[in-house]
Amino acid sequence: MIMKQFFSTRNLLTRKNLVLFLLALTLLSLPLIASINDDSYLLIMVSRMLIFALAALSLDLVIGYGGMVSFGHAAYLGVGAYTVGILSAHVMEGSSIGFLPGNLPGTESGLISLPLAMLLAGLVALVFGALSLRTRGIHFIMITLAFAQMLYYLFISLYRYGGEDGLSMNGRNLLPGLDLYNDTHFYWLCLGCLTGYGLLVYKFLGARFGQVIRGCKQNPEKMQALGFATYRYQLVAFVISGMGAGLAGALLANHSEFVSPDLMSWHLSGELMVMVILGGLGTLIGPILGAISYLLMEEVLAGYTEHWQIILGPLLILVVLFSRKGILGALVGKAADDG
Amino acid sequence: MVDFTPPPLLHIRYLNKQFGALKVTRDVEIRVEQGEIHAIIGPNGAGKTTLINQISGELAADSGSILFDNRELCGLRVHQRARLGVGRTYQTSSLFDQMTTQQNVMLALQNQQGHSFRFWRKAATDPSLIHPALGILERVGLLDQQNDYAANLAHGQRRQLEIAMSLATKPKLLLLDEPMAGMGQEESWKMVAALRKLGSEVSILFVEHDMETVFSLADRISVLVYGRVIASGDADTIRNDPNVRDAYLGGIEDA
Amino acid sequence: MLLFLEQLLNGLQLGFMLFLMAAGLTLVFGIMGLINLAHGSLYMIGAYGAAAVTQATGSFTLGIIGALISAAVAGVLLELIVLRRLYNRDHLDQVLATFGLILFFNELTKILFGPQPLYLNVPDLLNGSVEIIPGAPYPSYRLAVIGVGMLVAVSLFLLISRSRIGMLIRAGASNREMVGALGVNIALLYTLVFGLGAMLAGLSGALVGPLLSVEVGMGENVLIITFVVIVIGGIGSIKGALVGALLVGLVDTMGRAFLPGTLALILGPEAASSVGASLASIAIYLLMALILIWRPAGLFPAQ
Structure with a gap:
């Protein structure tokens, strides 16, 4: 009884906030747990989860809130990753960036390469988005997919930067005050980026811009009849989302010190979508939970059988058919709905 | 020699729209004056909603002109027309x-x-x-x-x-597509009262089936049959127009 | 000039293979409103079916029959068990569930046949070349593939424009409710259409088997190009699928064959070899982007 009252209290003590609190508590205390157990793999693994959580969150902004089913989000992740990778590779070679004028050298400074990764991913999202948003529904899905695929093949044929084999980096980026080779530092960077981007998106969604984006998902015709230039708002949301994915890509490149066209593959785009749906579409915590559980599931299932995808596939179908609200929906019920 | 009549708020001229072989709007001409409540009536399939959609921009007209507040609407997008002051339901x-x-x-x-x-x-x-x-x-x-x-x-x-x-959205003109559709008697009359009040603030162009409401509410009425405006004027003019009686009202009164 | 004609034929061959894929995909979307990512899996099943039966019996003809049967059976089962539950869902659900199907089929194939690619030999009868253009011998197998593609295209058009089931398919593509009102068993019609599409995808996979290696994941590459085809052609339109497929087949083949050389004249050989290769590999996507700027609903939008 007491529990029920506790949960039904309509104030800060909502089940949603409880989930958020527990999630934050776990993530914040993880470095401590890792150092007590002397388990550095734990931090490396969870860092990767946080990076994918960032990518999934950015994707949810367009799918869950904006109603734009982008099936090519790996492209922006890949652009972010290659930005970091190419800049670093030039440092390794001691060469200048050949395709740009002015003999610009490469760099390993995170202060340059991370923002640049976001900027370039945003630019690519601007171009692809501007073309894709001329269409709707199934066309939009297929066109975003095809554009991502175009970039994928472009990088496969880009022999200068490793082609199909990918590109090894000189090392991780340098940031003042942080040592990215230190697993704990790297973990904090990932958690910081995820939190920062998450808070920004949260603010945006609560502001007038967010109301328009939600309106565009629920009833785009009505939005236009009310005088909103929906195209522009959706495009801006698409770019913001692409920048988030670009940042995730930049972190992922640092994580593995290697980039390859696989980062842009449609398979990864699909996986990002799976994470969003698994965790809870149209919520901010959902994609984070989704990314963590998807990668955890991969980790656990892969421990039993190398053919773990034969279990994952049908599982995915069951989730789609029988549980629309994802993990967050199962945890907090109707309160999960925010899109 | 000087024309003192103010320009109409909405002036549709020679508007045409065709779906395949079906002409749904034929040389339509309609004037809606400032402050007017204007009704469009007509039998099913007369092209009333199609006409509304062409004014709001959801459908592009094949040819003709829609002058609104001295601006040509044809060629503008839905949201641009809304911004100029065309509201709709x-x-x-x-x-x-x-x-x-x-x-x-x-x-x-x-x-x-x-x-x-x-x-x-x-x-x-x-x-x-x-x-x-x-x-x-x-x-x-x-x-x-x-x-x-x-x-x-x-x-x-x-x-x-x-x-x-x-x-x-502070419209200058409200386009209402069958505002009374699906309402009971009492609700309808409430809506009529509300619209009449509204009519003192904004011009209204509405499509409606129910003759009672149209005659009690509209300053002027245009009758649309098979995409063509066959008559236009105040309630008395429309009631007594032989064309309208033939094409439309006759059927109803006989029933 | 001879090279050009040869590449033209290669382009046609690719185009007809894409058409076999696109026809099923576009029909399924037009009639059932379903985005089926697993269509590529049916192509893969066809290829593996052909490879397995050919290896067991030594007959490529039996292999083709095996491919048709295995793809059709897989397609019908798929429709009955999973896909029909998705017809009324939104596109996002369809994408995710059929993505799950791809993972399943890929892994299952890996378990059954191992991760190494299989190779299918060109049947002896067609293992030569024909000089249809004097001075330019062209592999007879590829020529046969073009022939089969044309044959299927013609029969499909006849089926759809002349037969009763074709009439229902056309009606279904433009107005789903109406077909139900005619008292037709919709569920059966859907299963049949899906089975037909699956069979065509399987045929495509089987025919391509001797030209490429038969491997896990082969379906996805062709699936995405097929999407490009039907987006260009206009989703739901068979005519659009044919035009789109030939266009994509020709542009892709010609681009790869001639773009690097042409660019070398402009940019110089070194720059051209990398730019040309890149440009050739994305030519079809650029084509799609251009067509969509011009006509956002594709060349032949279905109503």
Whole structure:
């Protein structure tokens, strides 16, 4: 009884906030747990989860809130990753960036390469988005997919930067005050980026811009009849989302010190979508939970059988058919709905 | 020698639209004066909704001109026309079902206050949206429902909310597609009263089946049959027009 | 000039293979409103079916029959068990569930046949070349593939424009409710259409088997190009699928064959070899982007 009252209290003590609190508590205390157990793999693994959580969150902004089913989000992740990778590779070679004028050298400074990764991913999202948003529904899905695929093949044929084999980096980026080779530092960077981007998106969604984006998902015709230039708002949301994915890509490149066209593959785009749906579409915590559980599931299932995808596939179908609200929906019920 | 009549608010001329072999709008000419309540009547399939859609921009006309407030609307997008002051409602109310009544109106108001590329200040607690929204809800009598989700409103309330949202965009002309559709007798008369009140503030062009409401509400009426305007004028003119009697009213009165 | 004609034929061959894929995909979307990512899996099943039966019996003809049967059976089962539950869902659900199917089929194939690619030999009868253009011998197998593609295209058009089931398919593509009102068993019609599409995809996979390696994941590459085809052609339109497929087949083949050389004249050989290769590999996507700027609903939008 007491529990029920506790949960039904309509104030800060909502089940949603409880989930958020527990999630934050776990993530914040993880470095401590890792150092007590002397388990550095734990931090490396969870860092990767946080990076994918960032990518999934950015994707949810367009799918869950904006109603734009982008099936090519790996492209922006890949652009972010290659930005970091190419800049670093030039440092390794001691060469200048050949395709740009002015003999610009490469760099390993995170202060340059991370923002640049976001900027370039945003630019690519601007171009692809501007073309894709001329269409709707199934066309939009297929066109975003095809554009991502175009970039994928472009990088496969880009022999200068490793082609199909990918590109090894000189090392991780340098940031003042942080040592990215230190697993704990790297973990904090990932958690910081995820939190920062998450808070920004949260603010945006609560502001007038967010109301328009939600309106565009629920009833785009009505939005236009009310005088909103929906195209522009959706495009801006698409770019913001692409920048988030670009940042995730930049972190992922640092994580593995290697980039390859696989980062842009449609398979990864699909996986990002799976994470969003698994965790809870149209919520901010959902994609984070989704990314963590998807990668955890991969980790656990892969421990039993190398053919773990034969279990994952049908599982995915069951989730789609029988549980629309994802993990967050199962945890907090109707309160999960925010899109 | 000087023409003192003010230009009409809406002047449609030689408007044509064809779907395949079917001509749904043929050389339509309609004038809506400033402050007028103008009705479009006609049998089913006369092309009334198609005409409304061409004015609002959801359908592109094949040829002709739609002059609104001295601006040519043809070639403009839906949102551009809305910004010039063309508001509309749909046959089945088109709302944001997952938002509350108040949020629906607040969203409509946003566009009245410049662009919405505002990323920081919380919209839900913004007094410059809340106050006018409550004012509009009071005007249409939906104040008690301000926190209800649009999806849970009754049919008549949905229609009122849709009109409230149109009003929030401060239109010069309201296009109403069968505002009384699906309403009971009592609800209809309430709506008629509300529209009459509204008519003193904004020009209205509406499509309606029910003759009673049309004759009691409209200043002028245009009769559309098979995409063509066969008569236009005040209620008496329309009642006594032989063409209209033949094509349309006759059938009803005989029944 | 001879090279050009040869590449033209290669382009046609690719185009007809894409058409076999696109026809099923576009029909399924037009009639059932379903985005089926697993269509590529049916192509893969066809290829593996052909490879397995050919290896067991030594007959490529039996292999083709095996491919048709295995793809059709897989397609019908798929429709009955999973896909029909998705017809009324939104596109996002369809994408995710059929993505799950791809993972399943890929892994299952890996378990059954191992991760190494299989190779199918060109049947002896067609293992030569024909000089249809004097001085330019062209592999007879590829020529046969073009022939089969044309044959299927013609029969499909006849089926759809002349037969009763074709009439229902056309009616279904433009107005789903109406077909139900005619008292037709919709569920059966859907299963049949799906089975037909699956069979065509399987045929395509089997025919391509001797030209490419038969491997896990082969379906996805062709699936995405097929999407490009039907987006260009206009989703739901068979005519659009044919035009789109030939266009994509020709542009892709010609681009790869001639773009690097042409660019070398302009940019110089070194720059051209990398730019040309890149440009050739994305030519079809650029084509799609251009067509969509011009006509957002594709060349032949279905109503």
